[in-house]
Amino acid sequence: MTTVSQPIHRPEQRATTSTVRDVTFDLLRECGLTTVFGNVGSTEEAFLENFPSDFRYVLGLQETSVIAMADGFAQATRRPALVNVHTAAGLGNAMGGLVTAYMNKTPLIVTAGQQTREMLLLEPWLTNVEPETLPRPWVKWAYQPVRAQDVPAAFMRAIATALQPPTGPVFLSLPLDDWDKPCPAPAVLRTVATRVAPDPARLGEFADAIRQAASPVLIYGASVARGEGWPQAVELAEALNAPVWAAPGSERAPFPEDHPLYCGGLPFAIAPLSEKLQGHDLALVVGAPVFRYYPYVPGEYLPSGLRLLHISDDPAETARAPVGDSLLGDAALSIAALRDVLADHAPRGRGRTERLEHRMAPHPPASQNGSRSNRPAAGEVFAALNEARPPHAVLVEESPSNLADLHKAWAITEPDTFYTFASGGLGWDLPASVGIALGERDSGRNRPVIAVIGDGSFQYSLQSIWSAVQLKLPMLMVVLRNDEYAILKAFAVQQKTPGVPGLELPGLDIVSLAKGYGCEAARVQDLDTIKPAVAQAFEKDVPTVLEVPISRQVPPLI
Numbered sequence: 185m186t187t188v189s190q191p192i193h194r195p196e197q198r199a200t201t202s203t204v205r206d207v208t209f210d211l212l213r214e215c216g217l218t219t220v221f222g223n224v225g226s227t228e229e230a231f232l233e234n235f236p237s238d239f240r241y242v243l244g245l246q247e248t249s250v251i252a253m254a255d256g257f258a259q260a261t262r263r264p265a266l267v268n269v270h271t272a273a274g275l276g277n278a279m280g281g282l283v284t285a286y287m288n289k290t291p292l293i294v295t296a297g298q299q300t301r302e303m304l305l306l307e308p309w310l311t312n313v314e315p316e317t318l319p320r321p322w323v324k325w326a327y328q329p330v331r332a333q334d335v336p337a338a339f340m341r342a343i344a345t346a347l348q349p350p351t352g353p354v355f356l357s358l359p360l361d362d363w364d365k366p367c368p369a370p371a372v373l374r375t376v377a378t379r380v381a382p383d384p385a386r387l388g389e390f391a392d393a394i395r396q397a398a399s400p401v402l403i404y405g406a407s408v409a410r411g412e413g414w415p416q417a418v419e420l421a422e423a424l425n426a427p428v429w430a431a432p433g434s435e436r437a438p439f440p441e442d443h444p445l446y447c448g449g450l451p452f453a454i455a456p457l458s459e460k461l462q463g464h465d466l467a468l469v470v471g472a473p474v475f476r477y478y479p480y481v482p483g484e485y486l487p488s489g490l491r492l493l494h495i496s497d498d499p500a501e502t503a504r505a506p507v508g509d510s511l512l513g514d515a516a517l518s519i520a521a522l523r524d525v526l527a528d529h530a531p532r533g534r535g536r537t538e539r540l541e542h543r544m545a546p547h548p549p550a551s552q553n554g555s556r557s558n559r560p561a562a563g564e565v566f567a568a569l570n571e572a573r574p575p576h577a578v579l580v581e582e583s584p585s586n587l588a589d590l591h592k593a594w595a596i597t598e599p600d601t602f603y604t605f606a607s608g609g610l611g612w613d614l615p616a617s618v619g620i621a622l623g624e625r626d627s628g629r630n631r632p633v634i635a636v637i638g639d640g641s642f643q644y645s646l647q648s649i650w651s652a653v654q655l656k657l658p659m660l661m662v663v664l665r666n667d668e669y670a671i672l673k674a675f676a677v678q679q680k681t682p683g684v685p686g687l688e689l690p691g692l693d694i695v696s697l698a699k700g701y702g703c704e705a706a707r708v709q710d711l712d713t714i715k716p717a718v719a720q721a722f723e724k725d726v727p728t729v730l731e732v733p734i735s736r737q738v739p740p741l742i
């Protein structure tokens with residue numbers, strides 16, 4: 185520890201002066217940020233020195249895992265989470281996870297160490313040369329305090345920024361020689377509002393438009409789930425008798441999927457999405473972008489005669505929508521306000537006219553396409569998993585080519601029991617599932633967590649299963665082994681780009697990889713063994729990885 189050589193002249197400060205470290209840890213404690221998800225280097229050890237016993241350090245072995253574990257934890261606990269990674273290189277590794285956290289709107293306080301201020305000008309080894317540039321544009325705010333004694337207040341500002349809508353990650357770069365410097369104590373503790381209410385006049389206009397609509401349709405997005413808005417979302421849908429779609433690629437389930445008004449998830453592309461909305465004269469989108477598209481399938485954004493109303497607490501989201509009229513406001517508050525304003529309104533919606541695809545489509549035969557015809561199809565595996573899963577199970581999904589089959593087999597009927605990434609950046613869901621399982625345990629809800637992961641996706645943040653072992657989390661990871669990047673083959677068909685290399689994944693031994701990190705692991709060749717394997721997984725005190733070889737199929741992209 186360096187000594188404080190500077191004389192302190194002001195008497196009132198002398199009585200209350202501590203180190204930057206003490207004041208910062210007190211502030212973090214007051215804010216409930218006592219879990220640090222990190223991967224440590226020499227620029228972080230000064231921060232972590234004499235780590236207080238009431239804090240917990242969750243070590244991730246690579247920084248994408250660190251960020252995504254924190255993201256899952258923050259979402260599951262509905263609190264911001266604290267991350268500490270290693271200067272520029274660690275932050276660089278973390279960027280994939282940071283992109284996803286930003287799109288997930290997860291409040292994360294991401295920090296990284298920085299070289300000592302004494303040498304920064306000459307850029308010694310491990311300097312984060314432009315620390316405020318590197319994480320952009322995937323943070324709401326990036327800052328390196330100008331003075332050591334600003335560190336605690338910078339944390340306070342970071343927390344306030346992360347928590348205010350639209351919620352999201354922020355970044356602080358922290359020079360390693362700041363921690364032992366003197367600092368006035370205590371830090372100023374502030375609180376902020378985390379929701380914004382909609383403008384009542386604009387809301388009234390939206391309500392009038394809904395009253396006049398002959399056939400309204402509701403499209404709910406992940407922010408409904410993030411804001412605990414399921415009850416309000418159901419009430420409004422029932423009050424209007426309007427069909428409900430989940431917005432395309434929703435990272436959280438916004439509505440109970442067994443509700444009679446639920447139609448499913450909208451397609452990810454312009455023309456097919458527009459087609460699904462045909463016959464309606466008004467669409468109300470709440471808590472989602474308009475819209476999250478993936479392959480370019482040109483067409484009209486909306487069918488003719490449809491007016492689109494959009495509610496979001498994210499001004500960037502409402503500004504970039506190519507069509508529609510918008511209202512800024514928290515999803516759950518806005519839905520509740522609309523429901524109240526429309527309390528006297530006789531429902532004019534036509535209910536659900538769309539054929540619900542849930543659990544209706546037959547599973548594709550296992551032999552299709554098949555050099556490995558004895559392997560089950562993904563849909564058959566999901567059906568078996570759905571039967572075997574314990575009550576209240578939480579599903580975390582990163583299994584690109586067979587996602588539609590998973591949604592068909594496994595309906596989400598309870599809030600906060602489905603998570604995926606908003607970005608499509610692989611390597612998020614496996615570590616996120618670890619953070620979610622930790623959050624489930626910390627919160628005392630203890631719901632069993634099941635991650636369904638593609639064999640390609642499993643490789644990106646594989647190290648996170650080691651963290652789950654160390655945390656003694658009994659959870660289940662089901663890895664679907666088709667020995668390929670099947671979704672990219674589907675994309676190549678859709679985009680007419682034959683002959684793309686790098687889409688085969690031969691020779692991956694998932695069981696050995698999982699055992700190497702300390703997990704229980706087995707290969708499931710016979711679907712009858714899934715049920716006992718799932719039951720046993722939750723009796724262990726480490727995670728279980730089940731490798732399930734599946735038939736090779738290239739389902740249509742949309």
Ligand SMILES: Cc1ncc(C[n+]2csc(CCOP(=O)(O)OP(=O)(O)O)c2C)c(N)n1
Pocket residue numbers: 280582583584585586608609610611637638639640641642644666668669670671672
């Ligand atoms: C970080 C990152 N790198 C690359 C990609 C491109 N990508 C999208 S899907 C995919 C393949 C996924 O394969 P797998 O998990 O085996 O699922 P499958 O398609 O076989 O169902 C890849 C490489 C991506 N989305 N994110």
Ligand SMILES: [Mg+2]
Pocket residue numbers: 638639640664665666667668669670
């Ligand atoms: Mg695969």
